Amino acid sequence: MALIAVASAKGSPGATTLGLVLGGLWPRPVIFAECDPAGSDVAIRLPAIDGTVLDPQRGLLSLVAAGRKELHPGLVREHTQTLIGGLDVLVGIGVPEQAAALSRQWTQFGPLFADLAGTDVIADLGRIGATTPQNNLLGSADAVVLVVDATPSNVVHVRERLHTVITNLGGPLGTPVHVVVVTEPKRTRAVREVRDALERAEVPVRGVHHVAHDHRGALAFQGQIKGDSSRTALVRSAAPLVRILSDDTEARFTSVPDAQEVRL
Ligand SMILES: Nc1ncnc2c1ncn2[C@@H]1O[C@H](COP(=O)(O)OP(=O)(O)OP(=O)(O)O)[C@@H](O)[C@H]1O
Numbered sequence: 001m002a003l004i005a006v007a008s009a010k011g012s013p014g015a016t017t018l019g020l021v022l023g024g025l026w027p028r029p030v031i032f033a034e035c036d037p038a039g040s041d042v043a044i045r046l047p048a049i050d051g052t053v054l055d056p057q058r059g060l061l062s063l064v065a066a067g068r069k070e071l072h073p074g075l076v077r078e079h080t081q082t083l084i085g086g087l088d089v090l091v092g093i094g095v096p097e098q099a100a101a102l103s104r105q106w107t108q109f110g111p112l113f114a115d116l117a118g119t120d121v122i123a124d125l126g127r128i129g130a131t132t133p134q135n136n137l138l139g140s141a142d143a144v145v146l147v148v149d150a151t152p153s154n155v156v157h158v159r160e161r162l163h164t165v166i167t168n169l170g171g172p173l174g175t176p177v178h179v180v181v182v183t184e185p186k187r188t189r190a191v192r193e194v195r196d197a198l199e200r201a202e203v204p205v206r207g208v209h210h211v212a213h214d215h216r217g218a219l220a221f222q223g224q225i226k227g228d229s230s231r232t233a234l235v236r237s238a239a240p241l242v243r244i245l246s247d248d249t250e251a252r253f254t255s256v257p258d259a260q261e262v263r264l
């Protein structure tokens with residue numbers, strides 16, 4: 001089904017947090033897959049649905065071990081866990097050293113997630129650079145979301161990264177790339193400035209969106225504040241982006257026959 005890749009280019013603008021927000025609001029069944037070679041944050045930050053600690057050993061690494069002979073979509077479910085709130089997550093690797101051990105698998109994760117029956121995947125790729133291994137997933141994504149804060153220097157870095165990413169994804173007619181600017185709810189002028197800067201540089205992105213810089217809202221996605229997060233500025237600001245991304249990828253959800261249809 002649909003694969004949405006969320007990434008950053010510089011700094012820690014809130015890619016993981018946004019990925020969790022997107023997953024929490026996603027209107028179809030979805031798995032949040034941590035594919036950041038820098039290591040998992042979710043297993044450290046958030047409890048499981050029953051209030052216990054997530055099992056850090058069950059996720060991307062156990063999936064790879066189980067799929068040593070053949071890594072196929074039918075295996076993925078067995079390695080997910082459910083977060084408090086109900087979002088299913090494929091916990092990422094524990095430490096960066098483990099990323100190096102997953103050499104050829106980095107090329108397999110993209111097709112694997114894109115071929116899952118009945119479930120979309122939101123993949124947190126972390127910080128992408130020129131040669132980072134998780135770049136391999138970008139080619140299978142139905143949409144790429146690059147998260148940036150409004151710092152001018154970081155916007156420049158994103159612009160440069162976008163040039164490469166968009167070229168590799170087939171140019172303006174290839175995979176749609178969205179830029180999300182995380183900034184104060186009252187500073188949406190920064191979003192316009194980023195949009196203008198990208199237009200001037202002729203970087204063909206599908207959309208430039210605003211997501212609120214909202215400390216309290218973000219803490220809810222780190223398990224530090226309990227209760228209903230749906231009224232936070234962060235969640236409310238992300239809702240239009242969820243609509244755009246889910247509408248844009250709806251056809252992917254229905255166009256892949258499920259396993260039963262294939263057998264008949
Ligand atoms: N929209 C937001 N508003 C305010 N604070 C935020 C927001 N998103 C994230 N944060 C905070 O910023 C910090 C980094 O967030 P997060 O881990 O989501 O960023 P990241 O881009 O995934 O970073 P990394 O590159 O380390 O993976 C956390 O303390 C988080 O609570």
Ligand SMILES: [Mg+2]
Binds near residue numbers: 015036124126
């Ligand atoms: Mg992150």
